[in-house]
Amino acid sequence: xxxxxxRGRQGPDVDVPTLLGDDHEAFETVLSGEGTGPxxxxxxxxxxxxxxxxxxxxxxxxxxxxxxxxxxxxxIRAKTNGAxxxxxxxxxxxxxxxxxxxxxxAFLDDLASIDARVVTGWNxxxxxxxxxxxxxxxxxxxxxxxxxxSAERTAELVLARYDEMPAFVADDPERGGLIVxxxxxxxxxxxxxxxxxxxxxxxxxxxxxxDGNLDPxxxxxxxxxxxxxxxxxxxxxIWETHHGSEVRPSDIAVPASDRDLDREEAFCLRIxxxxxxxxxxQLTGIVDGLDRVLGRLSxxxxxxxxxxxxxxxxAAVPAAAATTERGRIL
Amino acid sequence: xxxxxxxxxLGIDQEMLAGIVGVLVAAYLASRVVGYALIAVAERSPRRRxxxxxxxxxxxxxxxxxxxxxxxxxxxxxxxxxxLAASGLxxxxxxxxxxxxxxxxxxxxxxxTERPYQVGDKVTIDGDYGEVTDIGLRATTLMTPDDSAxxxxxxxxxxxxxxxxxxxxxxxxxxxxxxxxxxxxVGRASEIVEEAMVTSKYVYVDDDRPFAVLVEDxxxxxxxxxxxxxxxxxxxxxxxxxxxxxxxAAFASEGIEMPEAPVHISEHR
Numbered sequence: 001x002x003x004x005x006x007r008g009r010q011g012p013d014v015d016v017p018t019l020l021g022d023d024h025e026a027f028e029t030v031l032s033g034e035g036t037g038p039x040x041x042x043x044x045x046x047x048x049x050x051x052x053x054x055x056x057x058x059x060x061x062x063x064x065x066x067x068x069x070x071x072x073x074x075x076i077r078a079k080t081n082g083a084x085x086x087x088x089x090x091x092x093x094x095x096x097x098x099x100x101x102x103x104x105x106a107f108l109d110d111l112a113s114i115d116a117r118v119v120t121g122w123n124x125x126x127x128x129x130x131x132x133x134x135x136x137x138x139x140x141x142x143x144x145x146x147x148x149x150s151a152e153r154t155a156e157l158v159l160a161r162y163d164e165m166p167a168f169v170a171d172d173p174e175r176g177g178l179i180v181x182x183x184x185x186x187x188x189x190x191x192x193x194x195x196x197x198x199x200x201x202x203x204x205x206x207x208x209x210x211d212g213n214l215d216p217x218x219x220x221x222x223x224x225x226x227x228x229x230x231x232x233x234x235x236x237x238i239w240e241t242h243h244g245s246e247v248r249p250s251d252i253a254v255p256a257s258d259r260d261l262d263r264e265e266a267f268c269l270r271i272x273x274x275x276x277x278x279x280x281x282q283l284t285g286i287v288d289g290l291d292r293v294l295g296r297l298s299x300x301x302x303x304x305x306x307x308x309x310x311x312x313x314x315a316a317v318p319a320a321a322a323t324t325e326r327g328r329i330l
Numbered sequence: 331x332x333x334x335x336x337x338x339x340l341g342i343d344q345e346m347l348a349g350i351v352g353v354l355v356a357a358y359l360a361s362r363v364v365g366y367a368l369i370a371v372a373e374r375s376p377r378r379r380x381x382x383x384x385x386x387x388x389x390x391x392x393x394x395x396x397x398x399x400x401x402x403x404x405x406x407x408x409x410x411x412x413x414l415a416a417s418g419l420x421x422x423x424x425x426x427x428x429x430x431x432x433x434x435x436x437x438x439x440x441x442x443t444e445r446p447y448q449v450g451d452k453v454t455i456d457g458d459y460g461e462v463t464d465i466g467l468r469a470t471t472l473m474t475p476d477d478s479a480x481x482x483x484x485x486x487x488x489x490x491x492x493x494x495x496x497x498x499x500x501x502x503x504x505x506x507x508x509x510x511x512x513x514x515x516v517g518r519a520s521e522i523v524e525e526a527m528v529t530s531k532y533v534y535v536d537d538d539r540p541f542a543v544l545v546e547d548x549x550x551x552x553x554x555x556x557x558x559x560x561x562x563x564x565x566x567x568x569x570x571x572x573x574x575x576x577x578x579a580a581f582a583s584e585g586i587e588m589p590e591a592p593v594h595i596s597e598h599r
Contacts, residue, residue: 267531328561
């Protein structure tokens with residue numbers, strides 16, 4: 001069995017028109033030599049940004065520069081010689097600290113004087129942050145974004161990885177109730193009581209309004225596309241986490257911790273999400289109580305830490321993004 | 331005349347009294363439960379936190395209004411003599427002892443309709459600065475930065491200026507001020523303050539919430555004033571502290587001198 005996540009952080013191979021959607025035309029224009037100025041390819045972690053950059057390398061016969069955590073502008077300068085260049089993972093050019101924008105600033109200065117075609121790849125969260133605080137988008141006249149995949153396309157691409165098809169089974173309507181009860185502490189002065197609060201189960205409630213004759217496979221991949229935000233790398237990781245010989249729509253869920261993250265944890269998670277790979281040492285001066293924070297995020301299944309590199313867990317990216325956006329962390 | 335005799339004269343028997351007490355207790359419990367539920371929902375939705383919390387005093391007004399109607403309904407079927415007695419008592423009470431309470435309640439009604447501030451806003455009322463934690467029938471409660479609860483009568487609204495730092499939005503601008511000596515590299519110092527703001531874990535920036543750094547030349551030093559928004563106004567002081575601490579550390583490491591004598595930092599926010 002092939003593992004999408006195991007194939008590296010670029011994510012699975014998908015055709016570029018599918019990935020770019022309406023932005024594909026603008027990208028083709030760039031590859032055909034029309035237009036001027038550097039190009040930014042922006043996408044979520046594991047969404048297949050690498051496939052788009054692969055295409056640019058082939059079409060432009062360009063030099064490829066893959067940046068790693070801690071890399072600076074010198075690594076780019078060493079490989080630029082007037083020929084087209086494709087620079088991957090440009091989010092490693094900044095750090096979220098005082099003095100952390102120097103490499104990015106030098107890179108943007110260089111970019112202004114390069115005549116050759118330059119295609120750059122950016123993490124979506126890093127791009128949003130740098131656009132807000134450094135007006136990064138002004139330096140890139142052409143920006144293309146990886147688009148969410150449809151449920152049908154997600155099904156095709158996920159299932160294409162396997163020789164054997166699982167059996168798709170409809171959810172048992174008796175299995176879960178419409179009302180889910182959670183308990184909340186209600187306190188007054190020194191007195192408190194745990195009060196049951198009934199809430200509608202959104203999945204069961206949605207099923208109530210469906211016609212009930214939907215193909216379980218369609219429902220399963222509809223849910224997979226929805227929970228993964230159409231991100232193929234994430235969808236594949238969620239699929240691999242849950243599927244067996246028999247798959248029910250309710251098996252598809254984003255792994256998420258029950259507890260709310262505090263500000264420090266959410267901030268650390270946002271940095272990991274934006275950088276995709278980050279040195280633990282780089283986080284030391286930024287996140288207070290780093291060891292404990294990373295320990296908790298790791299236990300919650302949101303990040304992995306290996307050889308001093310912190311990375312987001314692919315299947316947990318939607319939960320991580322939702323958590324940090326709920327906390328309105330830039 | 332005893333209180334019991336007054337009640338009897340007003341035509342309130344034991345059964346009715348029990349009903350009135352029941353309605354008041356139910357109104358109290360309902361206001362607590364609705365308030366708790368709305369606050370719980372508000373905390374789960376940071377973007378609409380203040381909008382949802384704004385409903386708390388409205389819901390309480392409605393609940394107590396319904397309770398008042400239920401209580402006064404039977405009482406209004408009074409004979410002419412009883413009506414005169416009751417209105418005389420009410421008029422005297424309002425005229426003397428309850429004048430301020432009545433003014434506070436009218437102020438509360440104006441607060442609900444005009445909304446100069448809402449629960450969750452950071453306001454200055456008559457010199458007191460803090461977060462509005464409750465708008466009651468008679469008074470508004472502010473929680474000051476020192477965690478003191480200040481009860482400001484709603485009637486103050488008619489006589490004092492009210493300054494609202496966020497006006498119902500979850501974000502608010504925070505101003506951070508640092509001083510450097512006249513000979514310091516003020517350009518680099520400004521860059522440091524700007525980078526300290528935009529790299530803070532509390533900052534919020536978009537097209538409508540920009541950040542800025544201003545430099546003011548004083549006689550013997552220069553003031554660098556950084557302005558940026560925090561995503562949650564409750565992080566106001568944490569943000570200011572974070573930016574100040576990291577800016578000062580960067581000043582020290584880059585040899586940017588700060589004046590040794592204490593300088594005046596305005597309280598403007």
